[in-house]
Amino acid sequence: MRKPFRIAVVGAGPRGTSFLDRLAHALAENTPKAGEKAGSPLEIVILEPFEIGPGHVWRTDQSRNFLMNTPAMFPTASPDYSFDQWRLENAPHRADVAALGAGSYPPRALYGEYLRDIAERALAVLNTHPRVQSVTHLHAEVTSLRASGDVYVLEYRDTAPDGTPASGATLADAVVLAVGHVPAKLNPRQQVAGEQAAQLGLMYLPPNVPPDVDWGAIPAGENVLIRGLGLNFFDAVTELTTGRGGRFESLLSSSETGEDDAAARPARGPLRYVPSGQEPRMWAASRRGTPYRAKAAVDAFVPTSVSLKFVTEESIRALASSGVPGESAGKVSFAAHVWPLIHRDVLRTYYCVLAEQRPELFGGTEAAGSFAARLEELLGAQRVHGQKVWLTSVRRHVEQSAPGAGWLDVPRLGHPFDQWGFESDAEYQSAVIAYLDEDAESAERGESDPLKMAIGAMHAARMLVKKMVAEGVFDDVTYQNDILRTFEPLVEGLASGPPVQRIRELAALARAGVVSFIGPEPTFTLDDERGIFSAESPWVDTKPVESRVMLEAMMPANRVAKTDSALLRQLQDDGLAQPRPMLTEDGEFAPGAGFHVTPRPHRLISRDGDVQEGLYVLGLQLSSVQWGTAIAAEAGGDPDGSARTLGDAEAAVQAVLARVR
Template sequence: MSTSTQNPKNEFNLAIVGAGPRGTSTVERLAHLANNLERTANRINITVFDPYRPGSGHVWSPKQSEHFLMNTPASFPTVAPERTSDEPGLSFRQFVALHGDGRRLSEEHARMLSQVEAGTYPSRALYGEYLEHVYDSSVALLAAHESFSVEHLAAEVIGVRPLGNGYQLDYRTAQGEGEAAQKTFDAVVLALGHQSAELNPWQKQLQEAAQQADATYLPPNVPADLDYSLFAESQPALIRGLGLNFFDGMAELTLGRGGLFRETGKEPGHRLEYIASGREPELVVASRRGTPYWGKPVVEQFIPEEISLRYFDVPELIGQLAEARATNPAATLVFSRHIWPKLHRDILFAYYSTWAESCGAPEGFSAEEFIEQLDELLTAEHREGSQVWLGELRKFIAQIPECEWLDVPKLAKPFDEVGFGSDAEYQQAVRDYLVDNARHSVGGLKDPLSCAIMTMNAGRMLIKELVVTGVIDEQSRIEEIQAHFEPLVEGLSSGPPLERIEQLLALSRAGLVSFIGPEPEFGFDEVSQMFTASSPWVDSEVYTARTMCEAMMPSNRVLQNDTQLIRQLLKDHVARAHTWRNEEGESLPGSGFDVVGEPYRLVNNEGLAHRGIFVLGVQLSSAQWGTAIAAQAGNMKNPAAQTLHDAANVVNEVARLAGLQGKEALSAAQD
């Protein structure tokens, strides 16, 4: 067993726990460091722990169903900066352009790769091939360098404990039984990704009731881990959740059972019809808002270059904050006062300016005159946080008969407080909503609503940056951004590709998908031994089924995670959950680990940061708003490239701790 105390001073042992996208980004940045170093007297020994194949890890296996799609276009995701010369990594779009960059692909994956274009949504299996290629290429470069060594242990880490100047890792191999093995390291990177979690009390009740009645309850899970054979043919199944997990399941239970979506050649919203195989279950589905996430606009980029922000000016906000802190060092930004009024202006400007340019200016105006008047109303001087401008703009729009008011907050709940007298009425209302979605999304950059939504998403990227820098009031972040703005922007910007909306419409018309209604109520009837579901806003019979599925990921709260490692970290006080105080002074638990600085160092129960334990990804949810599965390809300084920035920060600090200083240790973040 190698330990820090046994190694010579010039040996530095690094453990990377988790080899999915974030662990792979770390390995790639280490390879980039090695690529810029001559042989040195110092040596870094890297051990990667993951029971699954490194690169793709647990979630991104190339062996999973081809029906599971990413929800970002192929031009967006990457786990490495774009290759410019002999760097080990490359972006996914470069991987596509280079036809796999020399990686041996199956015939099916080679065919799929050849069909990927900038605006298409590739399968997660295909992205897994890319992840494995980046990992393998990076490991090959590290292995060839005399100052680095790297090995992968197919093992689950079940404990991390400080030991002297280093850290002891307890781990159990995939085949291992009995006592755990131990190794000691100088630094540890926790890149854990999604972890299993305890069910909430209501979910536990449903699970226990199902077990007693021999019914089937499927708790939150990664889509690829779900046992779809438990959905009986031609039988109803209740599904809670209409996000991305739902669409994966929908595809697997239809296409995966021999069904076929056939092109009709008709207009958007009617482009597909479903030819059933007869093996499908009947899906009875619901979400709190009563509708699925809005399908994405048909554009090639995640946020097209044509989308810009003219009122939400981050440098201006930071400058104003600096002035405020000159007299009040504790000053922060409040979302509802400093951010939303500006972003709201941008969203409305995008909507109405696109409307004037694409649909024709209203009577009495040229397009230029209308947009100029719009800008004057949006830039009118009012006191900070004032919403007077909104009333003035509403009056202006009301004077134009052919122009409707865009109620942005209402977009989050399209059926809010709307009652439906029958089930048939509600089914048609949802179909009309989805058809409307299809028509707007097809319009892309020429559609006013699509441009408004993409503008909101551009604002979200900047808000994420403000959260990372710590300038937003924490109570505002949790109670305004995460509780209210996040559901709005997620429901509109994080939805599936338009293809999924067309498929859902076809299944609804075929009678294989039924919608329950907003604010659904689920339960279990002990007499009939059935799950039940209904909506207080739809006057129809209660739906029943012997199968119920939670179409969502496990909860991302460290206090709710039930993995042996996270429990050990908290129990042994190696880590603690982040806490925050509300206006009443109450201390409330956050969702992620307590961390400090960049790179993010884990904080122990006494409030002290570990010198050598770094956290990446999902468990940073208290320090970052949203933890993306990938970075945006292109400029590494872009806020949407945060995951690359985090990995580079970790590697720079590892290089410093390992004694790689001065000119010989080129910054791993330089590109």
């Protein structure tokens, strides 16, 4: 009998589960017929401290207050069975699932249940397949991984539910690293803040996965400083308000809010917050001074009315193949050549929707049509030199044809209060509440709102740019400087925000005085002598806010060089792995965020430059060769594009099975 081939899957959250799903599918498609040789038997060892499927981040026992950041119709961990299919199958039997529509944003725990079902389906196939000799789940955290001849040795620390501490080791012929979110070392600022806070008896909560935070430890009634206004901020606010017994009431009647359509999305319109008395007093701040904008209330990940005319796969490939002056062969500058195309599509979308919805601003329906036609001409004028000239031409056309329409300053959308000072705290709070109300109303208008559709165009462009990044169209310098440092913050704040429900709730909390905002470009300090945190903004003329509690509302940094994972540190210390060397604009190399890997299937490249055959990477640690690695695959999407995580899993499966053969 042939020696069994052992596959070790390290981490069985969404990425590891996709690997198991594709492995089960591949084996089921190639089940040997009677009399055929089956090949080497397989042993599958899954090392995951948590439940297979949900893993850590999506575990099913977390608070139902934590919502997904994508609507139900979008994500999938399998090309054969999406979350929306799971929703439709379970809706007749469960009230919590029946309350969801395709455009709803489900609790993360519910998505964890879906992932668990995907895993169970895969394991059922694997456990009964004639080629699979065994499937073992070790509730364990892998602490080291070393090569030993033709196999790998994995040492692990047992984390079984019975609490009995133990350690062990296993051998594997192929290893799939799908570890997902792992602990990260604090940056120097955070490290000092934590150490000083501990000495002074203050509470400092560093970046963390929201279900891991002890929210009950934050005292009621006290000021709490929150740094960050992204998605973790909304998790924190929700857990500290409705999670403590507070509730929201609609200010509109049922006919006005659309409660009859509750299965599709939450009730619309402004809300009032009724406190429980157990809330802390939250003061929040970020560089931009405002939270991420709400997603449009549409039943599609990218609004169906949005189309890209200028930034397309064909236009980017044409730039790459033609050889842009000053660029490496086959490479394109994002800032110089791709952003102007995105900018064109964003402006085109905004003003065409505005002309359709508000023709009176352009002098009537006929004049609005003429305006849109001329706009298309100006945007289509291609220039090799003086590329900014088209922007001036378009702006002049808008100001002359429709002065009441105003100019959409796209880069400034990410900083709505940029260079604008406020003479009092009350003035700033009022401005932010008005901003939140306007943003919610804009989101609720859906595809009839010009701004949300312009943002939808930018989001569609982001999906395209993600595909081009993975294909290596951009060089290291433009990827790091233009995409990660400039475009990503802009598009994240505009297109990756929460559902409109969260913005309505935040506005109600701000009116109730439960949440307040400090201002743009804040400064956080810790006074050693007085034993107190404080924060202030140079753009708001008011005294600093003081507190004994500070919360970093963000996830741990996703940089392998800064990891606090024992496994990822050991891999780098031993030279089996290294951060991908990224060329800087100074012509030097600096460590990238993710591992140095080969093209798909992504195998680790050691410090010496050797390819580690049989050692595959999926997910977050691919961030040096992929952008947006935390985003799920799109149901029905292209495995080389919006469903790349599934394509990566499939490629790893095929590579592993080729090694078996």
